[in-house]
Amino acid sequence: MRTVAAKAVPNQVDARTARRITLAGCVGIFAELYDNGIFGFMAGTLALVFFPDSQNAVLLVFVGYAISFFFRPLGGIICGHLGDRIGRQRMLVFVIMLISVATAAIGMLPTYAAIGVAAPCLLILMRILQGFSVGGEAAGAMTFLAEHAPEGKRGLYTSYAQIASFLSLLTGTLIAAAMTSGLGPERMESFGWRIPFLLAIPLGITGIYIRRKITDTPNFTRLKEEGGLSKNPLKEAFASAEHRRAMWLALLIPLMNGSGYYVLFAYMPTFMSTELKFSTVDGLLVTAASLVAISVAIPFMGALSDRIGRKRVIAGAAVAMAIAGIPCYALISTGNVGLAALGASIMAVVFAGHTGVIHILLVELFPTRVRYSAYGLGYNISSAVFGGTAPLLMTFLIGQTGNTYMPAFYAVVTALCTLAAVSRVTDRAHLPLQDA
Template sequence: MSALDPMPGVVTTDDPEARRALRRLLLGGVIGSLVEFYEFSVYAVLATTLAAVFFPSVDPTTGLLSALAVFAVAFFARPLGGFVWGAVGDRIGRRGTLALTVLLMSVATTLMGLLPGYAAIGVAAPILLVLLRFVQGVSAGGEISGAVSFVAEHAPTHRRGLFVGMISVGSVVGTLLGSLLPGILLLTLSTADMQSWGWRIPLLVALPLGLIGLFIRRRLDETPFFLALREEAGRAANPVRAALSGRSARRLLVVAFCLVAVNASSFYMIVGYLPSFATKSLKLTGLEAFAPSLIALAACLVAEVAGAWISDRVGRKPVLLTSGLGLLVLAYPSFLLITSGTFGLIACGLVLFGLLAGAYAAVINAALTEQFPTRVRVSGHGITYNLSVALFGGSAPYLLTWLGGVTGSTMVGAFYVILLALVSLPAVLALRETAGRPLRS
């Protein structure tokens, strides 16, 4: 079998039973992304409340920065997860990795919901919060790469972009759920009740979500690509080292790292920055304070489905180039609208930004995972994606909140996206087009 031969055993869509099997496999891949982003979004929306619970002895701005710094901890832990779980996924299998990562993420989040606050155990409270966020990050670092590889290796070649794109859709759905539940609690409970017990509820919901994900994933089949690799004794002894070995491999890793930069900055700004930006800079209160993130996420959702579908027809690179150029040119006008003070114009700016960010996010994972051969696919995706997200995504809420406070400017988000679009667009041009082609086995 050549390195680009179609893989026997890949699920097709020729009969009803095959379609049902493919839906089960797709659900198994998507559920972890939904759980991951639900948990991360809950923390982002509750950042102001958590600042009061775990950092009560400092002023509100410093407390918020402390809470956002803890938010970033999970992202800086992601690269470690990418290395560890990448090696596990490429050596032991995709299926087992997915079951473990969704369980660990949910257990860590549930334990966060059970933590005593600073008033009860003092400095131990924020220390334990940091440790649990670290566990969340390590788990999430393996989740995305394992899920993307799993779905890509099961999907029909001509629909792989759409199927892998559904993982990004799952992240948006998880973010919406993770924004709505704490948002409703913040609107209906008093500040005292939220700081006393209300903040725990969304975190504890992670446990049943994780158990559902574990139940689904334990019943999935291993991918035909990995099974063939194992039968042929083709697994790398050290997948991480194999992914980093050779000049062409290192060049690919650099291209992939840069490719993710603008995706990480734009998407995690929506998830982690807009909730606090809406209250501190836009001076929105009540229901309006949650509207910016929800509007941008709704636009993201539409663009991700459309962008993934289109990428199977015109290719990955045209969609990435169009959306990346759009972010470069239109990020500043979008933020002018977002900071206009008129809710209708704010909504227009958010829709424009969300559509562009969503279209790029729809294609990034398919384009990335298709670059790597089966023996290092999880490791290659995990190393590049998680390093880029840690550097450009996880730091965004803290960095932009700090820069906004130092400069007094409400446009720092636009400049950040423009800068990283300039990093990503050359990588798109250097990318090998893979749409409609068999995976490298």
């Protein structure tokens, strides 16, 4: 294993090129996250189509949702290794191709009524492929954008990718709401549920086309030309005490994602309709309002982190979530659509201070030689253990206790855990990215 002293090289990418690369990256992320998110939005209908004879149909759908997350670390390991060895751009083309095929295939699956138990088995298999590809996407896309961003604006530029991810969720929410309202339950169960998944085809083609047109990052290209690429990035990362510590931080700091991204957005429509007795459309519209709020707030948080540091912004968001989590869920639980939208939107703005900054903080923990692999492993394990299982855990706990405030308690606990972890970080917001 080659050991190289860490060095920092200022990024010389001009602003115009950085904007073009960022736009291209965001389009790909939009397609990728739409494909992954639509599964959560359609959980109620998928339960009827694939588990019609079960009293725990929604729970079983979220079991399938959770299983896929345990393949994210595998995707992160394999795609991260190849991304650190052969380049970020090639892997980003591969992962968007894989998730687009898997998502479109869900829209073509035969139902339980047609082929019995084989139908949910195929559904879970497609979810596994989605999980694998998203494991390669998260660290790869953020690494790609950060390594292209101008110095002093990495927080702002990478935050655009998070806007794209939440706009993709908003798109999925509005499509699901419009179709549910327009087609009605019977036609949705008959054929309408397939349409959102089949939209992965044009989205995927667009994303693949754009990603094939972009070049690899200056950091990776420079390291490759100098002969500084690692032969085994993950092995090298584990051999370093500093990198091992950074991987632990990459696992623990994203804990707030479990109560934010995966509960507040992916699980919320199902929670509101099954537990709070909102109509399906009202639940989706409340989620849509919160998605608009977070999309507006994210770039401000990214830019703020460029000025005052990542650590302060994330810590502030964690404290605010610990304080506001329960009162905001109280607003949601009133049953009033307006108050529910207000509560969800306040939580969304608070969560923007975490999700808009978390990825650039993690990118900055690692040098170029091992960044994709080490960041991807830590973050994807966190997503698998604390994120993908969150809807399943909430469904189970509410079913066992009858307490609909379980998501609020989860928000407070994960926020406090994130606060404790981020306090251990050395902030590198105002330093160039490490190359080696």
